[in-house]
Amino acid sequence: MDYGEFEGVIGLEVHAQLLTESKLFCGCSTKFGAEPNAHTCPVCMGLPGALPVLNKKAVNYAIKLGLALNCTVNRKSIFARKNYYYPDLPKGYQISQYEEPICVNGHIYITTGNGKKKIRIRRIHLEEDAGKLIHEGTIETSSYTLVDFNRASIPLLEIVSEPDISTPREAVEYLKLLRSTLVYLEICDGNMEEGSLRCDANISVRKKGDTKFGTRTELKNLNSFRYIEKALDYEIRRQIETIKKGQQIIQETRLFNPDQGITYSMRGKEEAHDYRYFPDPDLLPLIVDEEWIETIKVTLPELPSEKMERFVQQYNLPQYDVEILCSEKELANYFEETVKLYPEPKAVSNWIMTEFLRELKETDVPIEKVKFRPQHLAELLYLIKDGKISIKIAKDMFPELFRKGISPKKYVEEKNILQISDESLIKQAVEKVILGHPKEVEEYKKGKEKLFGFFVGQVMKETKGRANPKLVNDILREKLKKQSE
Amino acid sequence: MREVLTMNIREIGTALKKGEFSALELTEFFLNRIEKYDGEIKSYLLVTRDLAKEMAKEADRRIRSGESGELLGIPIAVKDIICTKGIETTCASKILKGFIPPYDATVIKRLKREGYVLLGKVNMDEFAMGSSTENSAFQVTRNPWDKDRAPGGSSGGSAASVATGLCVASLGTDTGGSIRQPASFCGVFGLKPTYGAVSRFGLIAFASSLDQIGPLARCVTDLAILLKIIGGYDPSDSTSLPFSASDYTTFLGQDIKGLRIGIPKEYFTEGIDHEVKHGVEKVIGTLMKCGAEPVEISLPHTKYALATYYIICTAEASSNLARYDGVKYGLRMGGKDILDMYKKTRVNGFGKEVKRRILLGTYVLSSGYYEAYYRKASQVRTLIRRDFEEAFKLCEVIVTPTSPTTAFKLGEKIDDPLKMYLSDIFTIPANLAGLPAMSVPCGFDSQNLPIGIQLIGRPLDEGTIFKVAYVLEKETDLKKIPDEFSV
Numbered sequence: 001m002d003y004g005e006f007e008g009v010i011g012l013e014v015h016a017q018l019l020t021e022s023k024l025f026c027g028c029s030t031k032f033g034a035e036p037n038a039h040t041c042p043v044c045m046g047l048p049g050a051l052p053v054l055n056k057k058a059v060n061y062a063i064k065l066g067l068a069l070n071c072t073v074n075r076k077s078i079f080a081r082k083n084y085y086y087p088d089l090p091k092g093y094q095i096s097q098y099e100e101p102i103c104v105n106g107h108i109y110i111t112t113g114n115g116k117k118k119i120r121i122r123r124i125h126l127e128e129d130a131g132k133l134i135h136e137g138t139i140e141t142s143s144y145t146l147v148d149f150n151r152a153s154i155p156l157l158e159i160v161s162e163p164d165i166s167t168p169r170e171a172v173e174y175l176k177l178l179r180s181t182l183v184y185l186e187i188c189d190g191n192m193e194e195g196s197l198r199c200d201a202n203i204s205v206r207k208k209g210d211t212k213f214g215t216r217t218e219l220k221n222l223n224s225f226r227y228i229e230k231a232l233d234y235e236i237r238r239q240i241e242t243i244k245k246g247q248q249i250i251q252e253t254r255l256f257n258p259d260q261g262i263t264y265s266m267r268g269k270e271e272a273h274d275y276r277y278f279p280d281p282d283l284l285p286l287i288v289d290e291e292w293i294e295t296i297k298v299t300l301p302e303l304p305s306e307k308m309e310r311f312v313q314q315y316n317l318p319q320y321d322v323e324i325l326c327s328e329k330e331l332a333n334y335f336e337e338t339v340k341l342y343p344e345p346k347a348v349s350n351w352i353m354t355e356f357l358r359e360l361k362e363t364d365v366p367i368e369k370v371k372f373r374p375q376h377l378a379e380l381l382y383l384i385k386d387g388k389i390s391i392k393i394a395k396d397m398f399p400e401l402f403r404k405g406i407s408p409k410k411y412v413e414e415k416n417i418l419q420i421s422d423e424s425l426i427k428q429a430v431e432k433v434i435l436g437h438p439k440e441v442e443e444y445k446k447g448k449e450k451l452f453g454f455f456v457g458q459v460m461k462e463t464k465g466r467a468n469p470k471l472v473n474d475i476l477r478e479k480l481k482k483q484s485e
Numbered sequence: 486m487r488e489v490l491t492m493n494i495r496e497i498g499t500a501l502k503k504g505e506f507s508a509l510e511l512t513e514f515f516l517n518r519i520e521k522y523d524g525e526i527k528s529y530l531l532v533t534r535d536l537a538k539e540m541a542k543e544a545d546r547r548i549r550s551g552e553s554g555e556l557l558g559i560p561i562a563v564k565d566i567i568c569t570k571g572i573e574t575t576c577a578s579k580i581l582k583g584f585i586p587p588y589d590a591t592v593i594k595r596l597k598r599e600g601y602v603l604l605g606k607v608n609m610d611e612f613a614m615g616s617s618t619e620n621s622a623f624q625v626t627r628n629p630w631d632k633d634r635a636p637g638g639s640s641g642g643s644a645a646s647v648a649t650g651l652c653v654a655s656l657g658t659d660t661g662g663s664i665r666q667p668a669s670f671c672g673v674f675g676l677k678p679t680y681g682a683v684s685r686f687g688l689i690a691f692a693s694s695l696d697q698i699g700p701l702a703r704c705v706t707d708l709a710i711l712l713k714i715i716g717g718y719d720p721s722d723s724t725s726l727p728f729s730a731s732d733y734t735t736f737l738g739q740d741i742k743g744l745r746i747g748i749p750k751e752y753f754t755e756g757i758d759h760e761v762k763h764g765v766e767k768v769i770g771t772l773m774k775c776g777a778e779p780v781e782i783s784l785p786h787t788k789y790a791l792a793t794y795y796i797i798c799t800a801e802a803s804s805n806l807a808r809y810d811g812v813k814y815g816l817r818m819g820g821k822d823i824l825d826m827y828k829k830t831r832v833n834g835f836g837k838e839v840k841r842r843i844l845l846g847t848y849v850l851s852s853g854y855y856e857a858y859y860r861k862a863s864q865v866r867t868l869i870r871r872d873f874e875e876a877f878k879l880c881e882v883i884v885t886p887t888s889p890t891t892a893f894k895l896g897e898k899i900d901d902p903l904k905m906y907l908s909d910i911f912t913i914p915a916n917l918a919g920l921p922a923m924s925v926p927c928g929f930d931s932q933n934l935p936i937g938i939q940l941i942g943r944p945l946d947e948g949t950i951f952k953v954a955y956v957l958e959k960e961t962d963l964k965k966i967p968d969e970f971s972v
């Protein structure tokens with residue numbers, strides 16, 4: 001993605017839904033998929049007289065993320081009301097944080113083509129989610145609309161970056177790292193499709209070397225990594241085109257249409273919003289003392305960035321492997337467990353990144369529930385290493401092993417597919433093939449050496465693929481040589 | 486039976502226990518009085534006749550089986566801004582007509598636990614916005630001392646029902662004087678507790694940082710008993726203070742020798758009716774006679790209190806009242822789209838004063854005006870709070886008039902909001918500072934209208950207020966119910 005004399009200036013606003021059991025200001029369950037309005041009470045329905053009480057766990061999670069993203073955790077933060085009317089907003093305002101958020105001034109390092117890049121985090125604040133509107137058909141044609149408040153007041157963290165991101169690729173890298181950090185911390189499931197992680201982007205462009213920002217647009221609801229990259233790329237190009245045509249960029253909110261791959265303007269009315277933020281008088285300032293922060297600090301796990309660094313050092317793996325392996329804590333654990341049993345990191349990594357991840361994707365099972373455990377993978381790798389089975393056979397039987405979680409050793413024994421390394425057996429097969437294909441042998445003798453592969457194939461067929469390929473090669477070469485003499 | 490009108494809750498409780506009369510008889514006595522007198526006073530929006538009898542019967546059962554409960558069988562009226570489970574709660578607004586809360590306010594839970602009897606829900610200014618109860622969407626309540634006059638507001642229904650003897654006591658709410666000013670106008674006692682002393686859970690919010698629930702009654706003892714019951718920490722209100730309410734009756738009868746009474750010079754200047762001023766001076770004399778020491782104090786930011794109050798309370802109200810959009814409960818007017826529905830519902834559902842305050846509040850929070858209005862007001866509020874902190878270094882309690890005038894005529898100020906707002910000029914500072922304050926009847930003016938004085942105490946020092954109020958109650962020994970309703 002090269003934009004010539006221009007560069008993109010991107011800041012991301014990410015909403016992460018927190019994995020608390022109850023909502024941000026009441027005791028209602030946050031479980032997904034219940035009957036509409038089953039998880040509601042006077043507080044999250046905004047009934048007259050109901051009052052919010054802050055969920056301390058959500059605060060813990062916010063502090064956790066703040067520490068992981070190298071933020072300052074504010075000793076005092078304020079909940080504010082964001083006032084606007086919408087039927088999914090039961091109180092007519094959203095409780096959020098505005099002037100004094102819980103965390104500020106953080107940063108993370110992403111990996112780019114030119115090495116590490118620092119992306120600063122402006123702020124992280126706690127806020128409540130809105131409910132969900134259900135239209136009959138589409139919003140334009142529906143004769144009525146139903147509201148489900150199950151989601152209303154589920155806790156969210158909004159993570160706002162500084163406009164330090166220059167390319168769509170960097171945006172994706174940032175998001176991936178942010179997502180895996182959230183998942184590592186076990187405070188968000190990171191599921192973009194279900195909306196547990198949502199992203200809005202502020203984008204402008206400027207000539208390389210300029211320090212002044214251009215007029216920005218806001219892109220809303222970018223709900224997959226793929227869309228984000230495409231949408232940002234489109235929007236940057238659109239802005240460059242606009243400027244090149246001598247036109248002005250209009251400050252507006254735009255949406256991405258994934259089918260057409262374009263962004264389009266939302267109605268301009270959005271811009272006229274005045275949210276009239278003010279401190280919520282129903283909630284006292286949130287005071288977080290040193291001791292509280294310390295108790296959270298000790299619970300912090302190894303973070304993705306730390307883990308990746310360690311993997312490079314400890315296992316001597318390429319960056320590419322490390323990023324994939326560390327994208328999920330469970331995957332990294334799986335890798336490390338396997339390496340403990342089979343200490344050849346690169347071989348383990350290769351298997352995980354190819355066969356293992358493919359099966360994982362096809363079966364759609366969470367890693368911790370996969371029946372094929374690290375000891376199975378190690379066993380499989382030993383079978384290959386010891387020449388008991390070929391790589392091809394290992395790959396062939398992998399899907400079944402993966403799905404059933406059977407011991408590879410037992411499997412090959414029971415199915416009688418242990419590799420044939422008995423030279424006399426292979427010799428018999430080779431002789432049979434040579435006798436059976438006099439014409440090809442003649443041609444080979446005349447110098448058509450590429451027929452060698454054909455003979456190998458025939459021998460493998462004869463041994464049902466179980467012959468040790470190295471032995472087949474050696475014996476075949478020797479026998480054919482003898483024929484030629 | 487008529488003697489119960491001059492008995493306090495404990496005395497009634499003893500009589501009930503002795504079997505002098507039953508809780509059912511007591512409740513019926515009040516229901517009959519409501520039947521007889523409330524047609525002209527119009528203090529009740531809803532009389533929960535059958536429920537009251539049921540609750541009274543249950544109280545009788547509990548009394549017979551020797552169960553304890555400080556309010557067993559005591560009939561109480563509740564301002565219609567406090568949520569009562571299963572019983573319509575309207576805030577005297579068309580927008581909440583028909584709203585039946587699925588839950589009880591914390592104060593109602595606590596009253597229930599002590600065995601109270603709910604007589605009904607009493608009238609108020611719509612959403613507690615007003616000083617005369619004329620802003621009720623449903624009816625105009627009259628002052629029992631002069632039926633052409635306002636009972637004060639917004640807890641006018643509470644004050645009038647107590648002063649007419651249509652209940653033993655009543656719960657009201659006070660955002661800028663809404664308990665004290667009507668208590669003063671109707672010649673009864675009314676306490677606004679320290680902010681955070683009584684849970685606001687289930688109190689329909691007008692201005693959350695100012696609203697407090699408190700009792701109105703014909704004697705100090707009843708206020709003390711009720712505060713102990715409704716006060717104390719409530720985990721469902723984040724602004725609730727972590728303390729447990731003590732037995733305030735222990736303060737009653739304590740002498741006030743050497744107690745320093747602060748008299749703020751800023752409260753005795755222009756706009757104050759000379760009879761009111763005279764009444765307050767008489768009270769100060771009485772207190773001195775009982776050994777208290779008057780101290781002149783200064784609350785220099787008093788002149789900014791009214792403006793500060795009307796910025797903060799309207800700002801909060803504009804947000805608190807946003808939920809009445811026709812989507813979930815209360816009034817819904819059909820519209821061609823959602824915006825149209827919002828507009829029609831709110832245009833038809835809210836009264837004039839409520840709309841005025843929503844507009845004001847929306848304005849002061851708007852981008853470009855926030856700094857000049859809301860933020861500035863919040864800063865001035867801190868200064869007002871500091872004024873009191875300084876003053877309380879010199880005295881234990883502050884005495885002021887409750888309102889600049891006695892009860893004004895119905896219709897007299899309804900078209901002049903500023904005049905109406907001035908009626909709360911002496912009560913507002915205590916709300917801004919979160920301090921406890923009580924209105925105590927201290928006599929009558931030449932038109933036989935009650936005059937009230939205000940006692941303001943230190944945070945959570947309701948005890949000292951009770952002590953002083955009780956001395957005054959005994960010294961003055963005033964009539965609490967007009968003669969025509971005493972028969």
